[in-house]
Amino acid sequence: MSTLLEVTDVATYYAAQGATIRAVDGVSFTLAGGEVLGIVGESGCGKSTLGRTVLRLVEPTAGSIRFLGEDITKLDRRAMVRRRRNMQVVFQDPFGSLNPRHRVGEIVVEPLEVHGIGDARSREARVSELLALVGLPPDAAGRYPHEFSGGQRQRIAIARALVLEPKLLIADEPVSALDVSIQSQIINLLAELRVRLGLAMLFISHDLSVIRHVSDRIAVMYLGRIVEIASTSEIFDSPSHPYTQALLSAVPHTDPARRRERILLSGEMPDPAHPPSGCAFHTRCRHAMPRCSGGRPLLTSRPTQAGPREVACYLY
Amino acid sequence: MTTTTPAVTTAILPPRRLIARTLGTPGAVAGSIILVLLVFGALFASLLSPFDPNATRVCPRLAAPSLTNFFGCDLFGRDIFSRILHGAQLSLAVGLLTVAISLIAGTIIGMVIAFLGGRVDRIGVRMLDVMLGFPAIVLAILIVAVLGVGAFNAALAVGISGIPRIARVIRSATLTLVGREYVDSARAVGASQTRILRRHLLPNLWPIVIVLGSLDLGTAILSTATLSFLGLGAQPPTAEWGAMLSAGREFMRYAPWTMIFPGLALFLAVMSVNLVGDRLSHVLDPRASGHV
Amino acid sequence: MSEAPLLAVENLSVAMGATPVLEDVSFQIAPGETLGLVGESGCGKSVTALSVMRLLPNPPGKFLGGRILFDGTDMLSLDIAALRAIRGDRIGMIFQEPMTSLNPVYTIGDQIGESLIVHRGMNGSAARTETAKLLDLVGIPAARNQLDRYPHELSGGQRQRVMIAIALACRPKLLIADEPTTALDVTVQAQILDLIGRLRVELGMAVLLITHDLGVVAEFCDRVAVMYAGRIVEEAPSAELFRNPRHRYTEALLHTMPAANPPGRKLPSISGTVPAPADRGAGCIFAARCRFAIPRCSTDLPPLTEPPHRLRCWNPA
């Protein structure tokens, strides 16, 4: 598979309350066409900012983002607009992500209008097609978002995102706001569409079981950095970074066989305005060594049976 | 200067249901009836008045109310009822003009500084806050001092002095809207700045603008009448409620009707507008009506 | 259960305005026991928790019937003074949103000590000493100098610890925890659950844990009651319930979880959504979404069977 997206040393800083927040700090990864990369981490780790940076909804402070072989961080507004045809997004909040004053038809057709694709009739046909694809009734086009449930709204958001037939979909916590029984419907829909449309996805979530279910590979983020990135089976079968291990062990399971010995971390994630020196995790790590607070460990790659695994830890 | 941000409405109401819900309380119904009567009286003032409002000696000076002069007569023997009807015309027109000035300028300024953000926003907010440091009546008086007295200038002064407050509210409302995911979503599909402003922000700001306008209309009518009362607005012999009150003040011991009826008209006009505006804001603002 | 229950909710029905939100809800908690009340949003689990404390805002909340026996006393028959004597003293409560559940304008020391002053009649300095101990107990180190901090200076996890300290100040016999970890990250959730679990044993108190997270219930609770649309549909010891779910809703819910399925495989899903109160028929409310519904399901309401494995289903697994 060819490389679709190549993110290199991307950093996104912003100023808040007189301090610099390093939301994303030196992140690199690649995504192949049709692949799903899961980005997992706890709130404040920078995963959502990373998603927005890749879309250039937030401007990166440093680094390059190559999409289809072209560095999009250098593009001007107009050129960037054209690239947006190929990269779309679905957000977490199905209540906030749809304009309450637009009918569903207007919401889904807007990308076609913006990019001047087709005429009124072909657009209408395309909207019906998309609504059917995401499992909504044809009469949905004439109704307003507030007439739909959370799960249905998320389907509308997906229809809008896919109307341009993008190659990359960034799904930012797409099922977090939904109840368990609705979650599975949306996960199934995304999985099905991925196969049908050959879609690559950056799937951002804090929910490890959701991430495990949908991803080919997983990147674990902590305080603005990727600490481990590997295939889904590698991450779950043999997590290497102490943080990954603690994170996996913290998830409660209904099946006793799936429970791991719990590694209780002390404290909480530090303030991203004042990250600790060296490895950002050393303040909570049970394996911390003197050198961990000195220099920062870099992501180091080593081959495994299921592809390369990269870990940023002095233990490896 | 308490500028709270009105909640941004999420529900859509078709006009007919909006009117039905606005008329949902006895107060709003009463307000609407008075308002309709006032507007009717103002529109057909010339047809309805028994006398020319400015014709003197149509009745004895300071004559008490009677069947021919319902509200009595003023010092110059003018019919107070006719003058009040014509005053309604002026008050409503001036009120609408005033609100239009504050709303249009305030909305544009507030929306633009919030949307551009960064330094523009910081400087803009600072300027607005400084303007808000002038008590509204003082600012209006200051503007009249520059423009000169007169009904139109008073309206202009009150309108201008209302701009900073509207701009401040619209700015905060726009900021909450800009933070909504559907605005990000529009940017993500490649929508231009103007498209986002026009298609995504403005339609969602409308209810707030309407609420602000309806709540301000009463104050606007009151403020312009106040300026006239102080001698800074409409000048004699214009039939204007504030000016009539000012003139009636000197004779209230002998002819209280010269100040009772113009004041009553002003009070009813302001209250009817406030009753309707208050209810409208409840209907359009889901937080106020407890629907959130 | 041989012991007299600490809390017995009997046939409780509650409405919010004209909408029924709880119908015929019954469950018991023995002293020292942990019961999990689990269900999706809107199923009535939080209303149950607030009802036990009589904290449901009224209006719109309204008790239509049933009893809530705490230590043999019916909470619904108590006057406000007797109720206050129980709240915060014999029953403690913690909530979902640690960010907003603490009063922003008072120090945490003040807010924890308040219960001690009100219920134990302590003076300021005694309350302060005891509050410092409580902070130690909930794992906020260097407790003394933490007393004068304000909620906004603490992280989410720390605020939830403060909430726990408030709830436990008077060593209650029952702790009601309403989604205590939902707003927290998974590693912090683990800390908080671990803390509640330890204190439960140390203080010998019973816990009513309300959550939508089946995993949390499975690992934390002795017994589980599953709610759907205002009713308890199944209740059993948690090991039994998760090994052998019998109500079709519980079964379907467990099967739809991504964690219960191999990665990449299509997830079994429950079709449709919870019907609005107006659209509910006479039978089992889940019937319309149930793959195993038989004709009787949509006409007759199944009764709740007897312990230890209670369920409300005509066609169980």
Add this chain to the structure above:
Amino acid sequence: MPWFVRRVLGIVPTLFLTWTIVFGVLQLIPGDPVMLALGGTPASDEVLDNERRRLGLDQPVYIQYLTFLKKMAIGDLGNGYSSKQPVSEMIAARVRPSLELALGGLLVGILLGVALGIAAGLRPHGWIDTMTMSTALVGVSLPSFWIGMLLIYVFGLQLEWVPILGDGIDALILPSITIGLFLAGGLARLIRSALIETMTQDYIRTAHSKGLSAVRVVAKHAMRNAIIPPITLLGLQFAVLIGGAVVTERVFARAGLGSMLIDAVLTKDIPLVQGLVVYTTTAYIVINLLLELLYGIVDPRIRSRRA
């Protein structure tokens, strides 16, 4: 830097900007200031030139502006055109009547507004609430000059209970009621909405779950959070009032700062207008600052917020 020092320093640019606006706006007043200063009496060119030099009007505008700022900073407001007296002395002589009226009005407003607002806010949509809010709506719709005149007519002229003129405390009753009625309407509505909003907060539920009495929940946990908007309103209204209740002073023929401002505008006494506006806005800014310092005491979050 401690938060209150930052806040105090923060008003310097605000004062500077405000004075700049006052200076700028008054430059726009039509008519030659020298002619205005001489009160329209015909004068020779020589007299005009002398007067122009004396007032510094022969200097370029930016020099005039700098001089103006310098004088403002040391509290020199210049001399009035009509009286030739120092403006600061003229203002000082009129502060007392305005201040008395401000305090009287505030007292009536607080007594009425706080009581009604709390009664309404604790039982929203109950009958007290409905009554209070209807009355408050009427209150804010009443033209204060009209209500003032009605009070004079009924209590002064017909019943003759109180004098309508004079400096005594009893002459203060009617104007205070006039202002108080206006204040009470807005205050009651604000207290009500602040209280309703606060009572739905999660921490109020926490307070109830601790077993606190209803009185303690409202008085301790709700009030301190609900108090900021009403304090703001009152503080700023007070600031407006000590600058002179323009309308009420007019109606009751009280010689305060408000009636002075109207006269100054009508006679185009620019230094006096300028002095009065500078005094009013400066009072407004200073009171605003005091309010913010007060919020810092009431709400610790404000103290820790960075500038």
